[in-house]
Amino acid sequence: TTWTETASDRTFADVACGNDFTLAIAADGTLWSTGWGTPDWTQVQQGTTFTQVSATADAWAALASDGTVRYNTTNQADVNTGTIRDICTQVAAGPGKVLCLNADGTVQVADSGPVAGLKDVKSIAMGHHSYYAITNDGHLWTWGWNGDGQLANGRTGNGTYWTNGETYGNKDIVSTPTNTGVTASAVAGGDRDALIVSDKVMIAGYDPYG
Numbered sequence: 001t002t003w004t005e006t007a008s009d010r011t012f013a014d015v016a017c018g019n020d021f022t023l024a025i026a027a028d029g030t031l032w033s034t035g036w037g038t039p040d041w042t043q044v045q046q047g048t049t050f051t052q053v054s055a056t057a058d059a060w061a062a063l064a065s066d067g068t069v070r071y072n073t074t075n076q077a078d079v080n081t082g083t084i085r086d087i088c089t090q091v092a093a094g095p096g097k098v099l100c101l102n103a104d105g106t107v108q109v110a111d112s113g114p115v116a117g118l119k120d121v122k123s124i125a126m127g128h129h130s131y132y133a134i135t136n137d138g139h140l141w142t143w144g145w146n147g148d149g150q151l152a153n154g155r156t157g158n159g160t161y162w163t164n165g166e167t168y169g170n171k172d173i174v175s176t177p178t179n180t181g182v183t184a185s186a187v188a189g190g191d192r193d194a195l196i197v198s199d200k201v202m203i204a205g206y207d208p209y210g
Helices: none
Strands: 012-017 021-026 031-035 038-044 050-055 060-064 071-072 086-094 096-100 108-111 121-126 130-133 139-145 171-184 185-187 191-198 202-207
Touching: 021 060, 060 086, 071 096, 086 202, 096 121, 108 130, 108 139, 121 185
Parallel strands: 012 050, 050 086, 086 121
Antiparallel strands: 012 021, 021 031, 031 038, 050 060, 060 071, 086 096, 096 108, 121 130, 130 139, 139 171, 185 191, 191 202
C-alpha cells in the first residue's frame, strides 16, 4: 500500500470519511470536502469556522465554532441547518441521521427533536442505526439496532430480544436509551459492532475474527 499526500498546501485538525467522500477541518477552522465524483478540495460554507466533523456512509455533520451545526444526510455536499436550535458541543453522523450533544448535557436528533431519558451526557457516538452516550458518571447508555449485540446490554437479536417497546415491528431495536452498566471513557460505533474503552478495550457485537 502506498500513501499519497493530498492537499499538501494546508494542514488539518480533524477529518472524517464516508463511502465516497472526505471532509476535513483545516488548521484555520475552515471546512473542506473532496469526493462525490471529484478529486478536488472544495470549501464548505465559506465564512464559517468549524471545530469538529463526523461522517458515515451517506451522511456528515460539522460543528461550527459558535455551536451551530451544518449537516447532510443524503450523500451530498449541500449544507442543511435543519431544526437544530440548541448550542451543541459534539456531533455524530450515522445513516440518515445526525446526533447532537447539547451544551446542557441533553441529546437531540436533527430534524426529530430531543432524546428522552438522557441527561448529564459528556460524549456521543453512532454506529449503523445504533446510538451511544456516555454520561458524566462514566456510564454507557445505548439504544437503536441491536441485532448483533452491539448495544453492549448483554442481549442480542439472535433469539433473545431486548424489545423495550418494538419500533417498526423490528424486535432487535431498543427504542429507549438504556444504561448498560458498563463504565466507559470512550466508544466508537461500527456497522455491526462497537469498541468501548474502559479499563480495557472491549468489543460488543459482531466479531467474526475474535
